[in-house]
Amino acid sequence: xxxxxxxxxxxxxxxxxxxxxxxxxxxxxxxxxxxxxxxxxxxxxxxxxxxxxxxxxxxxxxxxxxxxxxxxxxxxxxxxxxxxxxxxxxxxxxxxxxxxxxxxxxxxxxxxxxxxxxxxxxxxxxxxxxxxxxxxxxxxxxxxxxxxxxxxxxxxxxxxxxxxxxxxxxxxxxxxxxxxxxxxxxxxxxxxxxxxxxxxxxxxxxxxxxxxxxxxxxxxxxxxxxxxxxxxxxxxxxxxxxxxxxxxxxxxxxxxxxxxxxxxxxxxxxxxxxxxxxxxxxxxxxxxxxxxxxxxxxxxxxxxxxxxxxxxxxxxxxxxxxxxxxxxxxxxxxxxxxxxxxxxxxxxxxxxxxxxxxxxxxxxxxxxxxxxxxxxxxxxxxxxxxxxxxxxxxxxxxxxxxxxxxxxxxxxxxxxxxxxxxxxxxxxxxxxxxxxxxxxxxxxxxxxxxxxxxxxxxxxxxxxxxxxxxxxxxxxxxxxxxxxxxxxxxxxxxxxxxxxxxxxxxxxxxxxxxxxxxxxxxxx
Amino acid sequence: xxxxxxxxxxxxxxxxxxxxxxxxxxxxxxxxxxxxxxxxxxxxxxxxxxxxxxxxxxxxxxxxxxxxxxxxxxxxxxxxxxxxxxxxxxxxxxxxxxxxxxxxxxxxxxxxxxxxxxxxxxxxxxxxxxxxxxxxxxxxxxxxxxxxxxxxxxxxxxxxxxxxxxxxxxxxxxxxxxxxxxxxx
Ligand code: SF4
Ligand code: SF4
Numbered sequence: 126x127x128x129x130x131x132x133x134x135x136x137x138x139x140x141x142x143x144x145x146x147x148x149x150x151x152x153x154x155x156x157x158x159x160x161x162x163x164x165x166x167x168x169x170x171x172x173x174x175x176x177x178x179x180x181x182x183x184x185x186x187x188x189x190x191x192x193x194x195x196x197x198x199x200x201x202x203x204x205x206x207x208x209x210x211x212x213x214x215x216x217x218x219x220x221x222x223x224x225x226x227x228x229x230x231x232x233x234x235x236x237x238x239x240x241x242x243x244x245x246x247x248x249x250x251x252x253x254x255x256x257x258x259x260x261x262x263x264x265x266x267x268x269x270x271x272x273x274x275x276x277x278x279x280x281x282x283x284x285x286x287x288x289x290x291x292x293x294x295x296x297x298x299x300x301x302x303x304x305x306x307x308x309x310x311x312x313x314x315x316x317x318x319x320x321x322x323x324x325x326x327x328x329x330x331x332x333x334x335x336x337x338x339x340x341x342x343x344x345x346x347x348x349x350x351x352x353x354x355x356x357x358x359x360x361x362x363x364x365x366x367x368x369x370x371x372x373x374x375x376x377x378x379x380x381x382x383x384x385x386x387x388x389x390x391x392x393x394x395x396x397x398x399x400x401x402x403x404x405x406x407x408x409x410x411x412x413x414x415x416x417x418x419x420x421x422x423x424x425x426x427x428x429x430x431x432x433x434x435x436x437x438x439x440x441x442x443x444x445x446x447x448x449x450x451x452x453x454x455x456x457x458x459x460x461x462x463x464x465x466x467x468x469x470x471x472x473x474x475x476x477x478x479x480x481x482x483x484x485x486x487x488x489x490x491x492x493x494x495x496x497x498x499x500x501x502x503x504x505x506x507x508x509x510x511x512x513x514x515x516x517x518x519x520x521x522x523x524x525x526x527x528x529x530x531x532x533x534x535x536x537x538x539x540x541x542x543x544x545x546x547x548x549x550x551x552x553x554x555x556x557x558x559x560x561x562x563x564x565x566x567x568x569x570x571x572x573x574x575x576x577x578x579x580x581x582x583x584x585x586x587x588x589x590x591x592x593x594x595x596x597x598x599x600x601x602x603x604x605x606x607x608x609x610x611x612x613x614x615x616x617x618x619x620x621x622x623x624x625x626x627x628x629x630x631x632x633x634x635x636x637x638x639x640x641x642x643x644x645x646x647x648x649x
Numbered sequence: 650x651x652x653x654x655x656x657x658x659x660x661x662x663x664x665x666x667x668x669x670x671x672x673x674x675x676x677x678x679x680x681x682x683x684x685x686x687x688x689x690x691x692x693x694x695x696x697x698x699x700x701x702x703x704x705x706x707x708x709x710x711x712x713x714x715x716x717x718x719x720x721x722x723x724x725x726x727x728x729x730x731x732x733x734x735x736x737x738x739x740x741x742x743x744x745x746x747x748x749x750x751x752x753x754x755x756x757x758x759x760x761x762x763x764x765x766x767x768x769x770x771x772x773x774x775x776x777x778x779x780x781x782x783x784x785x786x787x788x789x790x791x792x793x794x795x796x797x798x799x800x801x802x803x804x805x806x807x808x809x810x811x812x813x814x815x816x817x818x819x820x821x822x823x824x825x826x827x828x829x830x831x832x833x834x
């Protein structure tokens with residue numbers, strides 16, 4: 126089985142200098158908790174969390190401070206004890222540089238825990254809904270960078286049954302080593318997390334995909350598996366080729382199955398989770414701990430001591446870098462994430478979030494200055510390397526022309542923004558930038574359309590309501606009139622009244638007989 | 650030869666009947682062109698086009714009575730989409746300045762509101778909540794920014810607030826517009 130697997134590969138990809146050794150020399154070091162922690166309410170895919178604390182409240186470490194506001198959303202907990210000193214817009218790690226709603230906590234230095242829920246050590250006997258609820262409570266999101274709420278991802282009811290759990294330990298992006306170090310040091314926790322996830326989705330087997338540049342981590346995992354006597358789980362070493370850690374690419378490498386365009390891995394019976402997420406699941410289920418800290422890589426020649434650090438979520442990037450040894454003189458740019466998929470920050474006063482896996486303080490030669498874009502020469506290099514088997518130059522062509530329908534015809538939304546195409550493009554076209562531009566434009570158009578549909582519905586409802594009220598008013602008037610007429614009919618016994626009425630009728634008849642007179646007969 | 654002619658004639662009659670039947674059976678109710686035009690309009694219901702809302706303007710365009718350049722909230726993009734749909738030539742917007750106004754929503758200064766309900770009656774999409782002698786408020790998500798509630802307010806307590814981008818609604822700039830770009834090697 127393992128031998129057959131070797132034959133599978135994904136299309137394209139590029140060989141990159143991995144720059145991993147710089148940050149794997151030292152064990153993961155826990156950084157102190159800063160005086161101020163800034164917790165963005167939107168650290169995940171889905172709706173922002175809803176604050177459940179107010180300014181001035183005292184909070185304990187691990188206490189819920191913002192609640193998932195929707196099915197696809199994630200709760201946020203206080204990473205330490207202290208006081209809520211602000212709820213409002215703060216700088217957040219986002220390519221726009223815009224501010225977003227955050228809860229700011231000032232640490233009291235005690236780091237005192239709140240009461241945590243009971244560990245669920247007997248998880249194998251518990252209903253899966255309870256386990257999912259625990260994961261949801263803990264605010265766990267995919268820690269590989271995408272930050273999709275894990276409780277939603279593991280809810281596979283109503284989908285095809287899952288037979289294979291794929292654990293993403295590829296960590297294919299250069300410079301980033303936080304998963305590598307986590308596996309070396311906490312392999313047992315990874316294996317525990319895998320056990321829980323397998324039980325949750327009923328996967329018969331688990332495949333851990335790990336690139337061959339991480340032999341220590343692979344060995345640690347094998348050790349942990351053998352001591353746990355876990356038989357259905359296998360460590361599969363794959364060749365180092367960027368982007369082997371893309372979800373669809375890794376599934377293809379490990380199982381040979383092709384996730385359909387627009388489809389989820391569940392469509393081919395697979396659930397994919399990152400290693401760090403598995404550890405967070407183990408922490409939540411077996412230790413009752415919410416997700417309040419994570420391991421991040423601080424690297425690049427722009428820092429004095431590259432390494433991996435366990436930091437409280439909400440710690441500011443400048444604090445993390447200062448604590449880890451500070452910038453070196455070579456620093457030119459701070460990148461959040463890796464050199465391929467990350468984005469440059471305008472400044473370093475932004476918090477580390479659940480999605481932050483790497484702070485890359487790059488020297489000049491680590492992010493080459495972008496040479497001016499030249500026209501596409503149709504060399505097809507981008508097509509050769511695209512792991513999603515797209516036609517990058519076609520998508521680029523249409524995105525550049527603002528022709529978003531055509532860009533979508535060429536499957537813009539299957540692009541995983543891996544950057545392989547831009548990396549090889551001899552014309553130096555910032556291809557991914559064009560794709561991101563097109564994607565956000567299309568989303569904006571969709572939002573506009575939804576908004577205008579809502580306005581149309583509400584306007585039509587209003588017009589209909591006004592019309593109905595008018596009709597009702599008229600109907601009431603008519604009724605009143607009829608009632609009046611009836612009354613006058615009853616009182617016909619009175620000869621005097623009858624005479625007056627007869628006179629009125631005569632006048633009316635006369636009026637009606639005069640054609641040029643526009644006045645309506647029988648009026649008041 | 651005769652059979653061929655008869656067959657073709659027979660087929661022609663048959664298809665004619667099918668077509669005739671379908672034309673009656675599957676007749677589309679309403680005015681599909683006006684519907685398609687209406688779908689392109691932003692539904693602000695502001696009346697800046699000179700009609701009593703988006704739908705009446707759509708109907709006027711469908712009959713060719715109105716030009717396609719009269720919708721400031723839709724701007725250039727809507728005009729071009731209309732030109733494409735109707736096979737007309739793009740024309741310059743009638744009111745360029747109005748089209749460049751940033752998207753805004755109405756905001757009621759609640760301390761100043763006297764609860765007269767006049768704005769509620771003016772709002773084309775029922776986005777204002779309130780009752781007589783009680784403070785009113787605008788449901789931001791439903792406000793189209795048409796500004797129709799501004800003139801009726803006797804105490805001028807309604808202001809337009811531009812809708813700024815949030816990280817969730819922010820759009821990547823067009824690459825050629827940005828001089829430096831980082832991250833992607
Ligand atoms: S960025 Fe998108 S188009 Fe370019 S190689 Fe990666 S998946 Fe293909
Ligand atoms: S690699 Fe660049 S120049 Fe070559 S076809 Fe693709 S976009 Fe064009």
